[in-house]
Every structure is written in structure tokens, then in C-alpha cells.
Amino acid sequence: MAAVAHLNPPNSPSLSERRRNHNFRLLSVVSASAKNKLRVNGINGFPSDDPCLSLRVAFQGSHGAYSEFAAKTAIPNCATLPCRSFSDAIAAVENGRADRAVLPVESTMEGTALRNYDLLLRRDLRITQEISLFVHYCLLAMPGVRTTELRRVISHPMALAHCGRAISQLGLRREPVEDTAGAVQMLRSHRLLDTAAIASPRAGLLYGLDVLADGLQDASWNVTRFLLLSKPVTAATTVSGKAKTSMVVAHRGGSMMVLLKVLSAFSSRNINLTKLEVNNPSIEGQGPVMVLDVKAMGSLRAFSHLIYVDFEGSTEDFRVQEALEEIAGFSVFVRILGCYAADSNVYDLHY
Numbered sequence: 569m570a571a572v573a574h575l576n577p578p579n580s581p582s583l584s585e586r587r588r589n590h591n592f593r594l595l596s597v598v599s600a601s602a603k604n605k606l607r608v609n610g611i612n613g614f615p616s617d618d619p620c621l622s623l624r625v626a627f628q629g630s631h632g633a634y635s636e637f638a639a640k641t642a643i644p645n646c647a648t649l650p651c652r653s654f655s656d657a658i659a660a661v662e663n664g665r666a667d668r669a670v671l672p673v674e675s676t677m678e679g680t681a682l683r684n685y686d687l688l689l690r691r692d693l694r695i696t697q698e699i700s701l702f703v704h705y706c707l708l709a710m711p712g713v714r715t716t717e718l719r720r721v722i723s724h725p726m727a728l729a730h731c732g733r734a735i736s737q738l739g740l741r742r743e744p745v746e747d748t749a750g751a752v753q754m755l756r757s758h759r760l761l762d763t764a765a766i767a768s769p770r771a772g773l774l775y776g777l778d779v780l781a782d783g784l785q786d787a788s789w790n791v792t793r794f795l796l797l798s799k800p801v802t803a804a805t806t807v808s809g810k811a812k813t814s815m816v817v818a819h820r821g822g823s824m825m826v827l828l829k830v831l832s833a834f835s836s837r838n839i840n841l842t843k844l845e846v847n848n849p850s851i852e853g854q855g856p857v858m859v860l861d862v863k864a865m866g867s868l869r870a871f872s873h874l875i876y877v878d879f880e881g882s883t884e885d886f887r888v889q890e891a892l893e894e895i896a897g898f899s900v901f902v903r904i905l906g907c908y909a910a911d912s913n914v915y916d917l918h919y
């Protein structure tokens with residue numbers, strides 16, 4: 569069981585003071601390339617996108633959700649717009665209420681979050697930025713409540729799954745809710761004394777809850793990758809620095825053979841892949857994945873054999889264009905999901 573860490577000593581600031589002081593500061597970057605996963609402190613390394621512009625970023629959940637941290641890390645001065653679902657966040661961009669939507673798409677524990685990837689494929693938004701966050705989970709409860717008084721724990725299903733071992737040790741009943749910060753909000757507004765929430769220490773501070781335990785996640789290296797999405801722009805976008813491109817390839821079947829051909833198209837041109845994932849929903853007993861064909865008047869097409877690829881390089885690069893042409897020759901459909909600045913950092917937030 570993780571060490572007990574109380575953030576609210578008796579003379580700690582009031583809830584309103586805490587809310588006033590609540591600002592997002594990115595204080596460290598955990599270098600993804602550091603094999604020993606050492607934390608590199610003190611790097612003031614906000615990733616790109618003009619921090620002067622007050623862009624509106626839609627996210628799923630309540631204030632204090634991890635997706636909101638991801639948005640604030642990617643675009644420090646952005647205004648965040650809470651939404652009920654990821655689909656609502658995407659719709660906010662489509663209807664102009666927001667400039668970006670933020671979507672968690674991968675985690676070290678879950679792999680690709682197909683639930684969100686599928687959503688991305690159905691809609692006409694482009695990836696503009698990637699951001700990887702180190703996710704710390706805390707056990708939060710109403711002030712004064714002790715661990716022994718708890719019977720139930722509420723959180724986002726992913727957070728409950730990531731903290732399975734600790735929850736079993738505590739013998740708590742699990743109940744999924746929409747998002748981690750929403751769980752905290754629910755606990756506070758209903759003054760639930762037998763219930764804990766799993767969320768970030770920041771959400772605990774924001775809503776004035778006690779942190780009963782920190783570092784609740786089963787794996788010590790728990791990173792979630794988020795994507796920022798925007799409406800497609802007609803003008804060609806030039807990425808400054810190292811670029812990365814995400815794409816989806818649909819084919820008729822025989823995944824291993826197609827996979828080899830995709831690999832060969834890239835490796836023969838010395839293009840490095842950062843993600844390669846096969847999704848054959850029919851094998852899992854699921855229906856086909858619906859993918860928006862942006863070239864065919866935005867019609868939805870159903871595919872049962874898909875490969876998700878991320879690679880280093882820009883679609884402006886001649887070698888990349890050649891590789892894409894080769895892939896188009898043996899697949900039934902190819903869609904570029906975005907070309908954006910590569911960011912291999914893992915960002916960590918201090919509380």
C-alpha cells in the first residue's frame with residue numbers, strides 16, 4: 569500500500585484559497601529516451617503551439633481531469649472547456665465552440681485506447697500535437713475520513729483498472745463514473761463519507777479532499793498519450809523541428825502479409841515507425857470500424873482490417889510520399905490523421 573500523504577493539515581488554506589491558487593505549472597519533463605526512467609527536473613520545456621494565443625481546448629470530464637492537464641501542458645495559456653463525453657469534445661471543435669479537443673489515445677497499461685481511436689477515425693479532425701503525461705493516482709476522501717471507514721471507490725474505468733491491486737488490498741467496491749475529477753466532484757457535492765475517489769492529487773486540492781494514499785497505480789511507469797485535434801486546415805502546414813505523422817491503413821485481410829509490406833515501404837526508405845498496431849475487430853467478435861473518407865464527400869466506410877501507423881517524418885517529405893504511394897497500391901484505403909511536431913517527452917506535473 570502506498571504511503572499515506574496528507575495534503576490538508578489542519579491550518580492548510582481554505583478551499584477557496586486553494587481554488588484561487590490553482591494554476592497549472594509544468595515543472596518537470598521525464599525524458600522518454602531515458603531508459604532508466606529518471607526524472608529530469610527543472611526543464612521549462614513547454615511543447616509547441618503559440619502560448620500567447622488563448623485557444624479554447626475541449627476535454628472530457630470536469631476541471632481537474634487528466635485530459636485537462638494534458639491540454640494545459642500542450643498549450644499553457646489555453647482556456648479549457650469541460651465536456652460530458654469525448655464525442656462532445658470533438659463536436660465542440662466541429663461547431664466552433666472550441667479550437668482544439670484533447671483525446672487520450674494510448675496508455676502504457678492499456679495500449680491503444682481503441683474507444684477513442686475509433687472516435688477519431690469517424691470524424692474529420694486533424695492531429696495537431698501529441699502530449700504524453702505521467703499519470704499519478706491518489707486515493708481521495710472527504711476531510712477527516714479514514715481508510716478503514718471506506719466501503720466503495722469511484723473513478724474513471726481506466727483509473728480503476730490501473731489501480732486494481734491497491735483497490736483489492738483495500739477491499740473496496742468499484743464503481744465507474746465518467747472521469748476522475750467528476751468522481752471527486754461527486755464525492756464532495758454528496759458528502760459521501762464511505763466512498764473514496766481515485767484521481768490526481770491536483771483534483772484533490774481543487775475540490776478540498778484529503779489524499780489518503782498516493783502512487784496507487786499498479787505500474788510505477790504509468791504514462792498516457794493524448795492527442796490535440798483541430799479542424800482541418802486547407803493550407804499546407806509546415807511542422808518546425810522533427811515531424812511525426814499518424815495514419816490508418818485499411819486492407820482486405822491477411823494482416824501479417826500487409827504488415828510486412830507496410831514495414832518494408834517504410835524501412836526501405838529509412839523511415840522510423842513509432843507505432844504499428846493491427847485492429848481486426850471481427851476477430852474480437854466486434855462489428856467493423858467506421859472510418860470517415862474525407863476525400864469521398866465525407867462518407868463513412870466500414871472496415872474490418874485496419875493498421876494504425878505513426879512514423880517519423882512529414883507528408884511534405886519526398887521519401888514519405890513515396891512510401892504512402894506504395895502503401896496505397898496494396899491497401900483499400902489510406903487516411904492521414906495528422907502531421908505534427910514529434911514530442912517524445914513525458915511530462916510530469918508537480919502539485
Ligand SMILES: O=C(O)C(=O)C[C@]1(C(=O)O)C=C[C@@H](O)C=C1
Pocket residue numbers: 628629632633634635636672675703724726727746747748749792
Ligand atoms: O478521467 C480523466 O481524468 C481523464 O482524463 C480520462 C482518462 C482516460 O480516458 O484514460 C485519462 C487518463 C487516465 O489514464 C485516466 C482517465
